[in-house]
Amino acid sequence: MPSKSSSKKAPSSGRCFSFRNLSLLAIFLAAFTAIYRFLDARLEQFYIFDHEHLHELSQRAVKAHGEDTRSIVNYIVSELEEKVGSQYLSSKEEWVFNNAGGAMGAMYIIHASITEYLIIFGTAIGTEGHTGRHTADDYFNILSGTQLAYVPGEYEPEVYPAGSVHHLRRGEVKQYKMESSCFALEYARGWIPPMLFFGYADTFSSTLDFPTLWATTRLTAREMIGNLLQFKL
Numbered sequence: 001m002p003s004k005s006s007s008k009k010a011p012s013s014g015r016c017f018s019f020r021n022l023s024l025l026a027i028f029l030a031a032f033t034a035i036y037r038f039l040d041a042r043l044e045q046f047y048i049f050d051h052e053h054l055h056e057l058s059q060r061a062v063k064a065h066g067e068d069t070r071s072i073v074n075y076i077v078s079e080l081e082e083k084v085g086s087q088y089l090s091s092k093e094e095w096v097f098n099n100a101g102g103a104m105g106a107m108y109i110i111h112a113s114i115t116e117y118l119i120i121f122g123t124a125i126g127t128e129g130h131t132g133r134h135t136a137d138d139y140f141n142i143l144s145g146t147q148l149a150y151v152p153g154e155y156e157p158e159v160y161p162a163g164s165v166h167h168l169r170r171g172e173v174k175q176y177k178m179e180s181s182c183f184a185l186e187y188a189r190g191w192i193p194p195m196l197f198f199g200y201a202d203t204f205s206s207t208l209d210f211p212t213l214w215a216t217t218r219l220t221a222r223e224m225i226g227n228l229l230q231f232k233l
Contacts, residue, residue, distance in 0.1 A: 040191075046115045046233045047189055048084055051139045054118075055165045058141040058185050062163045069144045069183050073120055076185060077110060080118075084111075088232060090223060096215045099202040103129025103176070107186075112223035114233045117192050122183030132198040133173045136190025140166040145182030150175040196220070 057076055065071040081089060090109050098107045098121065105123035112118075122145070131138075131149075140147065142162050149158040149166060151174050158174075160166045168174060170190055188195065203213045 043115055043190065048088060048232065049111070049116055049118060049187060049189070051137075051165075051187055051189065053083075054139065054185060054187050055141055058143060058165070059163045062143060067144060069122075072143050073108075073183075080110070087230060088113075088227060090219075094219060096219065097209070097212045098199065098216070099207050099209070099212075100199045101130030101132050102202070103127040105178075109219050109223055111227075112192070112220050113227040114192055114224065115189065117186075117188050119186050120183060121186045122181075123178060124181045126178050126180045126182070128175070128177040131168055131172075131174045131176055132195070133171060134168070134188070134190070134198070135170065135194045136188040136192060137170045138168040139187040139189075140168065141185040141187070142166070143183045143185055145178060145180060147182055147184070148177045148179065150177075192224075 057079055058072075061072040061075040064075060077089070089111055093108055095106050095108050098105055104127050105121055108120040110118040110120065120143075122143075140160070142160050142164050144162050146162070147160040147166060149160065151158075157177075158166070166176075199216065200213060203209055
């Protein structure tokens with residue numbers, strides 16, 4: 001006679017597998033959170049730039065060269081090479097378009113690492129958009145032209161002329177506008193990689209300018225990896 005099949009079912013391997021995966025995920029998230037909080041509380045020790053020095057340097061450059069923006073930029077980069085060291089700065093002035101938050105301009109990366117970036121950003125014809133809500137403090141040192149900013153509930157714009165600095169604090173957001181030609185030394189300090197999603201979003205939702213996306217990725221990765229190899233987080 002054929003044997004009767006057992007009425008008991010074997011334990012579901014899928015259920016055990018899922019529980020093991022959830023346990024590993026929980027351990028990973030706990031470890032990641034602990035490491036993040038540890039490093040976040042000590043970010044200051046990874047910075048090589050001082051935002052107050054960058055503001056003072058920008059003011060001196062504007063005073064020395066007036067409306068000659070190219071000379072202002074050269075003045076700034078030359079001093080940074082002496083003060084910070086050329087090994088941490090881009091060796092080439094490579095400009096690339098930047099579309100983010102609906103605004104369009106161009107940027108030249110001076111430094112990019114995990115905790116800092118320093119760029120020249122601007123446009124010769126004006127633009128307007130959303131600042132983004134970021135994981136870093138952003139210091140926008142105006143070198144030429146004027147930037148306007150707006151926050152909900154206010155009836156007058158914030159006005160930032162050449163020589164001033166617009167500090168967008170970590171987690172805050174504003175509308176901003178450059179009515180005509182305007183260039184700035186932009187310095188961000190905090191966690192830089194999460195900011196890249198904001199910088200890339202317009203490519204996929206609007207411009208579809210993948211050659212510019214590739215150029216931005218190549219330049220940013222080159223600088224970040226180069227600084228990591230020098231133990232600069």
